[in-house]
Amino acid sequence: MLSKESLTINSLAENFDMSRPAVSKHIKIMYNAGFISITDIGRERYCTLKQDGFSELQNWITYFDSFWKNKLKKLESLLNEKINKK
Amino acid sequence: MNRTIKHTFQYPHSPKVVWEYLTQPELIAQWLMPNDFKAIVGHNFQFKTRPIPNFDFDGNIYCRVLEIIPLKKLVYSWTGGPGDGKINLDSVVSWTLTPKGDSTELHLEHSGLMENINIYNAMNEGWLKNGNKIDELINTAAHGTPKA
Numbered sequence: 629m630l631s632k633e634s635l636t637i638n639s640l641a642e643n644f645d646m647s648r649p650a651v652s653k654h655i656k657i658m659y660n661a662g663f664i665s666i667t668d669i670g671r672e673r674y675c676t677l678k679q680d681g682f683s684e685l686q687n688w689i690t691y692f693d694s695f696w697k698n699k700l701k702k703l704e705s706l707l708n709e710k711i712n713k714k
Numbered sequence: 715m716n717r718t719i720k721h722t723f724q725y726p727h728s729p730k731v732v733w734e735y736l737t738q739p740e741l742i743a744q745w746l747m748p749n750d751f752k753a754i755v756g757h758n759f760q761f762k763t764r765p766i767p768n769f770d771f772d773g774n775i776y777c778r779v780l781e782i783i784p785l786k787k788l789v790y791s792w793t794g795g796p797g798d799g800k801i802n803l804d805s806v807v808s809w810t811l812t813p814k815g816d817s818t819e820l821h822l823e824h825s826g827l828m829e830n831i832n833i834y835n836a837m838n839e840g841w842l843k844n845g846n847k848i849d850e851l852i853n854t855a856a857h858g859t860p861k862a
């Protein structure tokens with residue numbers, strides 16, 4: 629499993645065959661997706677992997693779970709109106 | 715990882731009425747979404763809704779009727795994507811109706827949904843390949859060993 633240790637962007641860049649700007653770009657995507665948190669300490673940015681980020685992440689399942697709940701409730705109101713109109 | 719969404723609702727109406735709300739386009743549109751559904755196996759139809767940029771979804775849901783048992787079961791595929799031909803949503807919606815006295819129990823199963831679809835869209839291939847490497851590197855860096 630991924631560790632909770634932090635890495636600075638520079639050290640990440642050193643370990644990948646990638647320029648620092650390229651790593652920053654990927655970090656930004658990961659950050660926006662909720663996988664990592666970023667802390668500025670001194671002159672460095674530290675990136676920490678968020679294991680929770682994987683489950684909190686919005687995905688089709690959480691989306692459609694509420695989607696269907698709402699839609700089926702709406703169907704319920706619609707059908708109830710039908711009864712009241714009789 | 716695939717998971718199935720399940721919901722069951724009971725409505726104080728006959729299966730015939732509930733079936734109408736699942737199969738008549740104008741009725742479906744009242745609670746679900748605008749559509750051009752037809753209760754014919756093999757019929758391709760669409761639902762139209764708001765796009766979700768975060769999911770690379772353009773708001774169009776492409777469906778095909780897979781199975782019909784009148785008043786009892788309705789199954790259709792439910793697919794979508796960013797609109798450029800790529801499909802990142804490839805699922806199946808299944809409705810089952812069970813009479814319960816004067817009411818109908820409507821059971822929904824939405825299967826084939828992938829979790830974390832954003833991961834695959836947000837990362838390019840190179841990043842994915844390096845995914846395992848991150849694990850390795852973070853452990854290495856944390857313990858001060860020089861890079862391999």
